[in-house]
Amino acid sequence: MAKRIEDLKIIENKRLNNDFFVLELSANDKLPVFKPGQFVQVRVDGSPKTFLRRPISIHDVDYGRNTFKLLIQITGKGTKTLSKLSNGDFLNLIYPLGNSFGLPDKNEKILLVGGGCGVAPLLFLGKYLKSNGYVPDILFGFRNSERIIELEEYLEIGKVFLTTEDGSRGEKGYITSHSIFSNGTYDKIYCCGPDSMMRAIAGYCKKNNIACEVSLENLMACGIGACLCCIVDTVNGNLCTCIDGPVFNITELKW
Amino acid sequence: MVNLGFSIGDLHFKNPVLTASGTFGYGPEFDDFLDVSRLGGIVVKGTTLEPREGNLYPRMAETPSGMLNAVGLQNKGIDYFEKNIYPSISGYDTNIIVNINGSYVDDYVTLAERINTLDKIPAVELNISCPNVKMGGMAFGTNLDSAREVTRAVRAAYSKILIVKLSPNVTNIVDFAKVVEEEGADSISLINTILGMSIDVEKMRPALSTITGGLSGPAIKPVALRMVWQVAKAVKIPVIGMGGIMTTSDALEFLLAGASAVQIGTASFIDPQASIKILEGIEKYLIEKGFSEIKEIVGYINRTK
């Protein structure tokens, strides 16, 4: 799929809470067909402190309106600047980038696990799975109830379970301690979130013989396989998160 | 029509805009964004005799107007290059230059001999300035005797165009330029990255796995420009300037300071089309200023009083 560089118009910047906002972007030309797990490289503003592009997952796509969404967590200077953009502003993007999540086998029982900004690619993945006849369970972890994003769209995909670190909503504790893991039996888990969380989930999956794909969030410069900054150590040597990933089967990783 | 062409020895370049090693992959990474064959040349990723995995993650840190990298010459080695990469890029209608690296003088010589046999590679860039490897690399480029020895040895073994890439991490770069010119280099390219460092104060540890790394991007441009100007005045062979070039005007500064050509590095990460935009910008500038050849502006500031 050809990658493009393009100025996209922000048709909506919607603030969800203190942490998260959603940008809906409209393209001039017809959108290419995106795959769940793919990402874009966003040019923030070219100012000295946000010199490099920021990788952000594709959160949702609407081919009918020729728009797509990014769900962004404010974690630093670049994401903060993006949160202040107004409707009608333009944003320069390189997209679509990276590989994608793989479809599970028939009749498999699936769980999607997301923490922090890792929930972003899971809406697109969830919708994709649903349109292919799967009904995945969904488990999200947030710091507290004030940081939880709107869940309606996820509820249309499958059952949604929550953890918060302070117990203000859902089960209390880290995502990996949710009771779903002691009760449920899943054939495949898709996971995206902080490194420590993905490693814990991968460990659980290995121990219980569950297939698992994770979407890594390595630091990137180019996003197109040119700089070799985003590498991950795999059984096949160093691979680039930006072109060989961001999605990896945990059997490939040396976790 | 303006004539953008220039030559190093008997090798003609259709224009003075090349891409810098380690920032443009092998070319195909950019096929979706530009016609690689329009460039004056591409310098492909640093290549070694044996495959190398490079340094551990994290190998990149963003810094104000730039970035630190500690990639450490990750590449699949010359055998893989010759068998798998070379056939897929030799169709580009531009000068493909291989950036060669080694731990010992013999490594450089063997690599140069191997590349001498590849018809579609008219030049090598001898990298004696990589700050991110334990052995070789910058060690050759920061000691005059070593720089002399490796240039002499490669010159004896390699008959095509030899470009030597200098390190800025020295007290007097002109001394190095003169030494490699004396030893028969056809051209000098500079600068490689400047040794730097960054610390994550939240995690209270260095941002890079290697602690130090190479700084590139606009942050280094004034230093790079000064060094290019110094070297261009001191040697007779053509100089290829680089370091923080993001725009046409940046590139023009290097040409006016005395560089015969420029390489575009980190800019390609921000805008994969930067090299072509700069090429178009240079042409437009020449037309607007009423020049008919790129040569007329090379070293312009050194000629006028």
Ligand SMILES: Cc1cc2nc3c(=O)[nH]c(=O)nc-3n(C[C@H](O)[C@H](O)[C@H](O)COP(=O)(O)OP(=O)(O)OC[C@H]3O[C@@H](n4cnc5c(N)ncnc54)[C@H](O)[C@@H]3O)c2cc1C
């Ligand atoms: C393939 C991919 C997809 C991503 N998808 C999304 C997404 O859909 N939504 C979203 O909100 N974020 C996503 N991220 C993470 C996002 O890129 C970073 O949060 C962002 O670059 C931070 O920029 P900043 O300028 O705000 O932070 P900075 O000021 O640069 O840094 C602030 C803090 O964020 C951390 N940080 C910086 N870059 C990253 C990174 N790449 N991953 C994790 N932490 C980082 C830094 O270590 C620092 O602690 C994704 C990352 C990757 C690699």
Ligand SMILES: Cc1cc2nc3c(=O)[nH]c(=O)nc-3n(C[C@H](O)[C@H](O)[C@H](O)COP(=O)(O)O)c2cc1C
């Ligand atoms: C990620 C990265 C990898 C690099 N790899 C190489 C390399 O393999 N060989 C080399 O001679 N220079 C390498 N360089 C240095 C560049 O070619 C160039 O000299 C330097 O980045 C300064 O130019 P710039 O500021 O325009 O990027 C690398 C630079 C970066 C940022």
Ligand code: FES
């Ligand atoms: S970010 Fe440059 S190679 Fe992956």
